[in-house]
Amino acid sequence: MAVSKLIDALLPRQGVRRNATHSGVTHVREYQPDRYTVVGNHLAQHRGLSATAIGIAVHILSLPEGARVDIRSLAERFPEGRARIACALRELEERGYVERVRERLPSGQMITRTPSTPPRSPEPAGRESRKRPPPQQLRQPRHPRR
8 A cells, every 4th residue: 555655656647737848847736715925026036036035035925914024033934044044134135125124112122124025126037237338329420421
């Protein structure tokens, strides 16, 4: 019986669509009526962010309003450790995906709020934002051609 379960696990799923190509990803999608998070491709496929930063961003997007997303609580949740999580949060801050705002409560206690929003003008996946040099003006010929 254990052998048949192992064989079933190794066999390809029935009903999986075969691609026209011989390799690459095949998406097997199932309807999810609840408990899902929508993630934009500008984040999921961002070439300028590390996999850790993308994973942390997706995790933050999946959390309910008011959930703790400080370095310590994220390090308790993930195996990466505080240094890598701090680095990932800095990456997300630099790209505009999260913002960490320090506030003082009336009691005098300092807290950090972390609004999480996609950048206002998201960079296309795979392209870093670069300042383009101003277009050069075409020189007028000194003597018009005849």
